[in-house]
Each structure stands twice: as structure tokens, then as C-alpha cells.
Amino acid sequence: MIPGAFFLNLRKKPRMPRVTLPSKQADGSPNWVDLKDPDDWMAADLFAIHKAVRIRQNANGDMDFSNQEMADDRVNAFLGSAITGWSFPSPTPAQMNAAAADVVLGKTLRAKEWATLRLAALPLISELEGDGLPEPKSGSEAADAGVPVSGEPAS
Secondary structure (H helix, E strand, O other): OOOOOOOOOOOOOOOOOOEEEEEEOOOOOEEEEEEOOHHHOOHHHHHHHHHHOOOEEOOOOOEEOOHHHHHHHHHHHHHHHHEEEEOOOOOOHHHOOOOOHHHHHHHHOOHHHHHHHHHHHHHHHHHHOOOOOOOOOOHHHHHHOOOOOOOOOOO
16 A cells, blocks of 8 residues: 555445345345346346236237236346346346246245345336436426527527
């Protein structure tokens, strides 16, 4: 170390902590799941999650959907991309390319584990979807901010 010098720790600290689950591993320590940092998500990741949730129309023309199933599909699609590691002896959903995330999660996690993980994931999903962000400026507010409106040059 150089006397009188200071060093910045430029290592990015993850904002999404390890999620500790209520179950225990064989050694008595809690099971855990690591999730991808919110700053590492791309828009394409969100588009893939959006594609996972669909409303179907049955042969009679009626809409065939379950609100809870749609909510579960959304969370499972998110978790399939978000889980970067876990304490379970099986591969993560992303490592199981051929299997759907809901199948991997459903066969690996107990209901209480999935519920804990779901509750940890919901705020992150909201953040990535832009919930809580200020509305973009438009109209005269945008012009005042230097954004051209109606083809006028910015002042």
C-alpha cells in the first residue's frame, strides 16, 4: 500500500442478496438461491418473460385463463432467467435448457421454498418493469427541458 494514497473499491456490490429459504440442507445449513443483479438485465430478458404469459381462447371463443396461473407463469419465467446459483443438488433452470423453468422449479422446490422465492422476486420484477419510476416528460415540460416538441429545434 502506498502511504497517503487511497484506493477505491470499484467492485460492484450485488443489490439482490442471496435468498435464504426456510428448508435446510443435509448439513443443517439453510438452502439458498442467488438471483441476477437487477443492473445486469437486458430488455430482451423481459421480453422473454412477457412471452411466457398468454391468454388462450378455447374452441367456443371464450377466454381460457387463470389469474393465478398467469401470475405463477410470470414469476417462474422470471426465476428461470434470474437464478444464477442455488444450494440444491440439481441444475438450475437456466442450466436445464430443454426443460421449462416451472418444471425444474416445481420438481426441485417445496411449496414454502417457492413461496419465499416468489416474494423475494416480485419487487425485483416490479423494478425491472419500471414501477415507481417517474413518468417521462412530455408536452411543454419536455420543451422546457430541451427536448424538441413537434419538430421544433431544442432551445
